[in-house]
Amino acid sequence: MSAADDTALPQARIDLIPIALVGAIALAAFAMIGSASTWVTLTVAGLAMGLLIFIMASGLTLVFGLMDVMNFAHGLFIAIGAYVAVSMMRLFSGAAGAESFLANLGAIAPALVAAIIVAGLLGLFFERVIIRPVYGQHLKQILITTGGMIVAEQLIHVLWGPDLLPLPRPTALRGSFLVGDIAVEKFRLIAVVIGLAIFVALIVLLNRTKIGLLIRAGVENKEMVEAMGYRIRRLFVAVFVAGAALAGLGGALWGMYQESVTASIGAQMMVLIFIVIIIGGLGSVGGCFVGALLVGLVANYVGYLSPKIALGSNILLMVMILLWRPQGLYPMSKQ
Amino acid sequence: MAEALLTLTGVNTHIGHYHILQGVDFAVPRGELTMLLGRNGAGKTTTLRTIMGLWQASSGSILFESVDLARRETPAIADLGIAYVPESMGIFAGLTVQENLVLAARRGALEDARLEWIFRFFPALKKFWFLPAGLLSGGQKQMLSISRAMVEPRKLVLVDEPTKGLAPSIINNLIEAFGELKKTDTTILMVEQNFHAARSLGDSVVVMDSGRIVHSGRMAELAANDALQTRLLGLSLETHQ
Numbered sequence: 001m002s003a004a005d006d007t008a009l010p011q012a013r014i015d016l017i018p019i020a021l022v023g024a025i026a027l028a029a030f031a032m033i034g035s036a037s038t039w040v041t042l043t044v045a046g047l048a049m050g051l052l053i054f055i056m057a058s059g060l061t062l063v064f065g066l067m068d069v070m071n072f073a074h075g076l077f078i079a080i081g082a083y084v085a086v087s088m089m090r091l092f093s094g095a096a097g098a099e100s101f102l103a104n105l106g107a108i109a110p111a112l113v114a115a116i117i118v119a120g121l122l123g124l125f126f127e128r129v130i131i132r133p134v135y136g137q138h139l140k141q142i143l144i145t146t147g148g149m150i151v152a153e154q155l156i157h158v159l160w161g162p163d164l165l166p167l168p169r170p171t172a173l174r175g176s177f178l179v180g181d182i183a184v185e186k187f188r189l190i191a192v193v194i195g196l197a198i199f200v201a202l203i204v205l206l207n208r209t210k211i212g213l214l215i216r217a218g219v220e221n222k223e224m225v226e227a228m229g230y231r232i233r234r235l236f237v238a239v240f241v242a243g244a245a246l247a248g249l250g251g252a253l254w255g256m257y258q259e260s261v262t263a264s265i266g267a268q269m270m271v272l273i274f275i276v277i278i279i280g281g282l283g284s285v286g287g288c289f290v291g292a293l294l295v296g297l298v299a300n301y302v303g304y305l306s307p308k309i310a311l312g313s314n315i316l317l318m319v320m321i322l323l324w325r326p327q328g329l330y331p332m333s334k335q
Numbered sequence: 336m337a338e339a340l341l342t343l344t345g346v347n348t349h350i351g352h353y354h355i356l357q358g359v360d361f362a363v364p365r366g367e368l369t370m371l372l373g374r375n376g377a378g379k380t381t382t383l384r385t386i387m388g389l390w391q392a393s394s395g396s397i398l399f400e401s402v403d404l405a406r407r408e409t410p411a412i413a414d415l416g417i418a419y420v421p422e423s424m425g426i427f428a429g430l431t432v433q434e435n436l437v438l439a440a441r442r443g444a445l446e447d448a449r450l451e452w453i454f455r456f457f458p459a460l461k462k463f464w465f466l467p468a469g470l471l472s473g474g475q476k477q478m479l480s481i482s483r484a485m486v487e488p489r490k491l492v493l494v495d496e497p498t499k500g501l502a503p504s505i506i507n508n509l510i511e512a513f514g515e516l517k518k519t520d521t522t523i524l525m526v527e528q529n530f531h532a533a534r535s536l537g538d539s540v541v542v543m544d545s546g547r548i549v550h551s552g553r554m555a556e557l558a559a560n561d562a563l564q565t566r567l568l569g570l571s572l573e574t575h576q
Contacts, residue, residue, distance in 0.1 A: 213430060217430060227413055227419045228413055231410050
C-alpha cells in the first residue's frame with residue numbers, strides 16, 4: 001500500500017530533543033572532566049549502568065502502562081535473578097574459573113538463562129496470587145506489593161543466608177580492554193552490548209509484530225483493545241512475566257557488575273528504576289531507554305566530578321526533567 | 336419488520352451508586368439500522384456500553400442470536416461479530432492508520448478488496464496510511480474509527496454519535512459509508528443527535544428517557560410526526576442539529 005501525493009502529508013516527527021540531551025550531557029561532562037581517557041571510561045560505565053537499569057525497568061514501565069499496576073515488588077525479580085546467578089555460578093565454578101572464553105560462556109549462559117526462567121516463573125506466580133486480586137486498586141497494590149517485597153527479602157535470607165554473597169565474573173570477563181591510555185572494563189562493554197540488543201529486540205517486537213501492536217494499543221486504550229476482541233488480561237500476564245524475566249536477567253548482570261549480591265539489591269535498584277520510568281514517561285519503552293541512559297551517565301559523571309552530591313544527582317535530574325516535561329520525556333497518550 | 340438480531344429485556348445497569356438503565360426493553364431488527372435517540376443523559380451510551388460488556392448489566396438479558404451477552408466479557412462479545420465505535424472514537428493515536436486497521440482485522444491479513452471499498456468513502460485514510468493516527472483531524476479520526484468496524488464483515492455494529500462535531504461534508508461521507516454498510520446486511524445500532532443523519536439512515540428508532548425506553552417504531556413515522564418528536568425529544572428533530 002502506498003500513500004498518494006506525499007507532498008501534502010503531515011509528517012510524523014520523532015522527538016529528538018531528549019536524545020540530544022543525552023549527547024549534550026556527555027559533551028558538557030567532557031568539557032568539565034578534561035581528560036579523554038577518563039571521559040571514555042566514565043561514559044562506558046554510565047552507558048553500561050544505564051542499559052542494565054533499562055533491562056530491569058522496561059518490563060515495569062509496560063506493566064504500568066498496560067494495566068495501571070504499580071508493582072513495588074519488581075525488585076524481588078531482580079534479587080531472585082541475582083541470587084539464582086550466584087547459585088549457578090557456584091555450580092559451574094570450574095567453567096567460570098577457566099581461562100577460555102568458551103568455557104566461561106558455559107558458566108555465564110546457564111546462570112543468565114536460569115535467572116530469566118526462575119524470575120519469569122516467579123512473575124507468573126506473583127501476578128496470579130498477589131497482583132490479580134488488586135487490579136484497579138492502587139493503594140492496595142502499593143501496600144501488598146511492598147509487603148510482598150519485604151516477605152521475599154526474608155525468604156532470600158532463609159534460602160541463601162543474610163550475608164553478602166560474592167558473584168565473581170568469569171575469568172575472561174575480568175579486566176579491561178586498553179586502547180592507548182583508555183581503559184574500558186570488559187564486563188561493562190558486554191553489558192552495553194546486551195542492553196542494546198535487548199532494546200533493539202523490544203523495539204522490533206513492539207513495532208513489527210502484532211503482539212507488539214497490541215501492547216502499544218493496550219497502553220493507550222485497553223478498553224478499546226478488549227472491544228476489538230483481544231484478551232488484555234492474557235496480554236498483561238505475558239508482559240508481566242516477560243518483565244519479571246528481564247528483571248531477573250538484569251539482576252544477574254547487575255550482581256556481576258557489582259561482583260556481589262545482597263537481599264536488598266532489588267529494593268536498592270527500585271529507587272533508580274522508578275526514577276527512570278518516571279523520567280521516561282510511564283508506559284514508554286523508548287522513554288525508559290533514554291531515561292536510563294541519562295541516569296547512568298549523570299550518576300557516573302557526577303560521582304567523578306562532585307562525589308558529595310552524587311547520591312542526590314539522579315533525584316535532581318528527575319526534578320529538573322519533570323519541571324521541563326511534567327509527563328516525562330516521552331509521555332504516552334492514554335484514554 | 337425483520338426478526339430481531341438483538342433483544343434487550345429488563346436490562347438494568349448501575350454505575351457506582353447511580354441506577355442508569357432502569358429496565359430497558361427493545362429489539363434491533365436483523366439487517367436494519369436502528370437509531371437510538373434521546374436527550375443527553377438518557378442512557379444511550381450506557382446502553383451501547385452495556386451491550387458491549389464494557390459495563391456489566393446488573394440484571395436483565397441481552398440476547399444476541401440466542402446468546403446472552405450479559406453473562407459474557409467484552410472480548411467474547413466482540414468474537415461473536417460485534418464491533419463498537421465509541422463516541423470518543425477510541426483510535427490508537429500512537430499507531431499508524433495501517434496499524435489501527437491491522438488490529439481491527441481479527442480474521443487475519445487485511446483484504447485489499449475490502450480496503451479499496453473503504454477507501455471509496457474515506458480516501459483520506461489511504462493518503463495517510465503510514466501516518467500516526469494521532470495526527471489526523473477529528474473527521475479523519477472518526478473515519479478511521481468507523482473503518483475499523485468495517486474492515487471485515489460484522490453481524491452487528493454499535494456506533495455512538497459518529498457525526499458529533501464534524502463538518503457537513505464529512506457527515507455526508509459518513510452517511511454514504513453507513514448506507515453502503517447497510518447494503519452488506521450488517522445490522523447497525525446507532526446513537527445519533529444529527530437529524531439529517533438519523534432520518535437518512537434510520538430504518539427503525541428507539542427513544543430513551545431517564546434510563547427507560549419511551550418509544551420504539553419506524554424512523555419514517557417519527558420523522559413525519561412533529562408532535563411526537565416534541566413530546567419524546569423535547570423539540571422537533573428538524574431543529575435538533
